[in-house]
Amino acid sequence: MTTIPSLGYSIEIGDLHQGSLSKLLSEEFSTRKKVIICDENTHEHCVSYLTTSIDSLANAEIIVLPAGEENKILEICMQVWEALSEYKIQRNDVIVNVGGGMITDLGGFVASIYKRGIDYINIPTSLLSMVDASAGGKTGVDLGAYKNQLGLFSTPRLVVCDRIFLGTLPEEELLWGKAEMLKHGLIQSKEHWSTLKTKSASEITIDDISASVAIKNEIVKADFKEEHIRKGLNFGHTIGHALEGFFLDNDTKAHGHCVAWGMVAESLLAAKFGTLPMEEFNEIFAHIHSDYPPIKVERSNLPQLIELMRNDKKNNATGINFTTISAIGVSHIDQSYSEEQIHEVLQELFIAH
């Protein structure tokens, strides 16, 4: 069991029976009500493992939400709040969120707002949520078409990442989580990148997960409210979010898939118009190209992609904002490129020939 101290709580990575989960629930919350929030998938694959092997969860109330990012919305939160009120959940009771990022984002938000904030524990069950949502304190939901428009920074009491839950996931899901791990390497640690690029997604170990969480955790501890260095975590996400948004309506692509190719594109920007050596770009391209299916659009779609970047919530008045890299493992925040430069890179990478 690896324990990574974060902002007032710990992230435990390993067998959940060997960490502090059971002790926390049976001591501090011994007389308190427990509520598990999960989705249809984690209800089927993960929740009974918890309720049968952890005594203090045996009688937990269970709130099952429909699966899928499209349910990370305020209307679903209202249903959860009404359920919590009906169960007479009080300020010092506890919520246990069991699921991917949709559940931990929404469940953390629900808990942080209910009666001005009650305690919650996150048990991420996807690789993406383990390496991305476990540290950082971002909670929230979508408002109509606006992603994560509502939310707040808040911290759970405990996060437990147990690899056993990854066994229930298809290889593709692991790949989307691996994209964020690759990002942690590209922005901060050449060593982490080099380790990961030799492995398929299913070969990722507990130690690799711990290394990724540790990188993200150090960044968010230094800049919880994303005022400076935390922006480094947006590498690949300016173009990645634009790709994700573009395909949302008719050919939805996973966040991790879009981020992987967003990192390639932003690396090419850095190689062509910044100081990233072209051989390092080639290394990035080669690995991502070998793992992630290509993403292609029509030439006539490029202006729409750039328009999506222009509306990104990370922008300020001066233009389209990027995190860029000058070498594998060395990142720089608040960089701008011209729309012509972005257009050139998108054309080179994403046009179907």
Added chain:
Amino acid sequence: MTTIPSLGYSIEIGDLHQGSLSKLLSEEFSTRKKVIICDENTHEHCVSYLTTSIDSLANAEIIVLPAGEENKILEICMQVWEALSEYKIQRNDVIVNVGGGMITDLGGFVASIYKRGIDYINIPTSLLSMVDASAGGKTGVDLGAYKNQLGLFSTPRLVVCDRIFLGTLPEEELLWGKAEMLKHGLIQSKEHWSTLKTKSASEITIDDISASVAIKNEIVKADFKEEHIRKGLNFGHTIGHALEGFFLDNDTKAHGHCVAWGMVAESLLAAKFGTLPMEEFNEIFAHIHSDYPPIKVERSNLPQLIELMRNDKKNNATGINFTTISAIGVSHIDQSYSEEQIHEVLQELFIAH
């Protein structure tokens, strides 16, 4: 202009043109969008005073909500969030809440959740919101029948209490605000109580308001999350909330009205079953009786009142929780009385003969 430093922001009491409001808006937020949130009443009586006398608010977007506590609900928040999204309000823009507690509670909540929190300024326009909501950082809305079920602790950038807005209010409204001021005296300052009891509500001065805000501010600074001494502010509120809830459906009584008589009842508990000298109870009774219309119920309603107290969110497992006083100006948190004792006091004060 009196300036009271609170948790990372200031509460200014006096002519709003002599404080830092104009400077803050025209310097830090010079290039940023401003949004005023108000209700129908403050839109009519207060907002044009602000937009015509403060240049940087001249072009503010104005969101007008229906007046009344019954609109402090999530559905109204959703409409505000949608409006903010349509106005393309960004993370570093600013909201100015202009109104009573309904507007500052809801507006602070809306701002704290939008894009994980944007800055807001509160301009309370009722005596109650000046002395009660200006310090403390409680924001929130109701969920169905559950009062303040959703919310969070957060702090504004600035609070400005300008007495000019009180001129637009009926005497009765001032009386409800005065009840919270009397409470500040009863729990913390005999001097404040003694000053206030010689005055009608309309004779209350800027200095009296400042004294009340200062008392509340010291308490919430010492215990922001209401874990110990902040509970002192609940004096009068256990029975007061029960009265308020009892009359909600067919003969609504103002919060301040119920709190005034709640303080009388809780003082009588303290005099009969605690250590409050009976002559001090008589002094409290005499003043409140002279200012606040009596509240009467049927004998058969007493069990329902006690049931309402039992469901209070301030309770823990051990029973009905009170803040009590042992003398005017000296309070004690986490006190319990038996249901028989409560019944006796309610019968003595609230039964119509």
